[in-house]
Amino acid sequence: MKIIDGGVTAAQGFEAAGVEAAIKYQNRKDMSLIYSRVPCKAAGVFTSNVVKAAPVLWDKEIVAHSPYAQAVVVNAGIANACTGKEGYACCARTAKKAAAVLTVPEDSVLVASTGVIGWQLPLEKIEAGIEKLAAAKADTPEAGLAAVEAMMTTDTKPKQAAVQIEIGGKTVTIGACCKGSGMIHPNMCTMLGFIATDIAISKELLQEALSEDVKDTFNMISVDGDTSTNDTLVILANGLAGNAEVTEKGRDYEAFREALHYIDTTLAKKMAGDGEGATALFETKVTGAATKEEAKSLAKSVVCSSLTKAMIYGHDANVGRIMCALGYAGVDFDPEQVDIFCEGDGNRMQICRNGMLTDYNEDEATKILAAPEVSVIVDMHRGEAEAAAWGCDLTYDYVKINADYRS
């Protein structure tokens, strides 16, 4: 596997664009297009929230029932959630306009929105934006970057990743981008994520690879515990790599899975580290758990705790809060077996042994926790299973951003 530069336009046959459409934000790009020159197999995973945004309902239909997908139209600023029939009709109109401009079928157009919930989208601006997108689309890295920049809300950095692998002597590329900063929590995030690959693969295996991989990647991150109404992760595979179609599990499938896992992990960590107001990526690794599920529950509990998150912001190695968060994770363990380490900038220190504080040096611990990427490693001494979860610190800026997001 070779890590390469670029994002959603890295794979063959994919084009992208990002333009200003003044949906809500002014003087910045706020609409994106991802487009494949040829039809794609599509797979997707969507929010588990009962309150699903209109674009989520639309895309679920397309992924389940359309013969193929060929374009994604994204807007930032308004989420098109809690918008009823009018909101769903807006998705249909968006797809219709894009279909006309791109000369593709209406049911090959996916849509995605992020932003304020409850407001209707201004359809005329969306339609004007689609015309600009179609005119601007290109297969360059710059076009991929413009697309991801245009979908940012409170994100501070565009998030992209790309890799190449060999399958049957052919070079297969996977490029991807995502946005997400608030309302981020396991079970998908507002989080919009788009993966574009030129692999030839059956639709069933494409969906299975995606569904399995999100469990250990995007579903293991949390910024604030709020599962959004709009979470969407879509993968498009257009087959232009020319490999013999992957139709069963085996070496080729595993190579693809490994590459996809790298892409998903990279983007998930970028998303966690760029959580609203965050100053640090906060990773928790649980080892020595009895089962994988148990390891995941424990790791998630620690990264989701407001108190551990505030402690990371304060660079304060507060073992009690970590023990406390482990203790309410729903796992029945013996506290006196637990060892805890913290790690940052390549330095590692044991801060808890057998459930009690070690006599670690506070100044050293503070230095470790001041790193931009901080890990808490918990050894449960119960078995062999392990898992990781990712979050970020809780800061003044998180409160500031969310006390009045709409104004």
Added chain:
Amino acid sequence: MKIIDGGVTAAQGFEAAGVEAAIKYQNRKDMSLIYSRVPCKAAGVFTSNVVKAAPVLWDKEIVAHSPYAQAVVVNAGIANACTGKEGYACCARTAKKAAAVLTVPEDSVLVASTGVIGWQLPLEKIEAGIEKLAAAKADTPEAGLAAVEAMMTTDTKPKQAAVQIEIGGKTVTIGACCKGSGMIHPNMCTMLGFIATDIAISKELLQEALSEDVKDTFNMISVDGDTSTNDTLVILANGLAGNAEVTEKGRDYEAFREALHYIDTTLAKKMAGDGEGATALFETKVTGAATKEEAKSLAKSVVCSSLTKAMIYGHDANVGRIMCALGYAGVDFDPEQVDIFCEGDGNRMQICRNGMLTDYNEDEATKILAAPEVSVIVDMHRGEAEAAAWGCDLTYDYVKINADYRS
């Protein structure tokens, strides 16, 4: 039922004290005593966290196996959690010292601690504190207030409540106090709560009344989603009211339950409203739910959401965040049936109808949400069940308090 002034010394035969013992804090009261002149039936509910502080383990034993209880010794500053055998031994030594000074059996002494996790208690200071407490104890309102002040950590206000009811022609009094500000979440809180009553009642009914009532009161509040290692709520009943002992359910038991419910609700709301950094009490009432459990899950989900909490701080009626939090509560409902109202300072406004925003006036909504006690009322239109949950807003000060709590 008559609401009266006072707290834990309101009922006959109860004395209290609060003194300076310099456990961790300097120049403030940090140890409390609650004492009954005669033996008491005792009942308690304790944290569900797997990591239980030593005093929790001690008190569970006393409540389960001692014939009676007569005193509670409390300290603030150090939680005596994650302290192993040494921590448990400290509870035993505390009880031993209190027993000697108060001439009561060792196994009638309950202990409770709140503060930093992981540190050992300074036993000599604890013992010196107990001598001061015994000398200072009195049955006055001032002594009750001193006791609750001495158990405060990041609390900004002492929390007390007291009521009187008639049972069999006798006046029965219930007085209570509690502390709690951070690590507060359903399933008990650090939260320490003490209820002192002169009712004569069987131990079984005392425990049942307490266990049932916390489900709708203390277990329905959340400050930050973190269930503490130290949560303790204890009720002592010394029988001095002189009523015929309540030994079965009926009118007398119901009168006591109603009074206890008032006490628990009052203290729970005071605790939520005084959450770390809070500027407002944030109540969510869910009506029209299919079942009570469903109503509770929905109400809790809304008060626990970081995004709704930040929205209350910003006085911003963000319907989308409320809908979003309802949507991930684990209840499978139709979003298009949901109505939402907000209420504050006696004003009420509908902000959502059939799952979509009403055209409410933003300025009016902001005014309502600026009240010191704000309610969000959700009508699910699915049935007759209802529930309330209480929390507080998420503020800069919450982050400030928790970024470096120990220094």
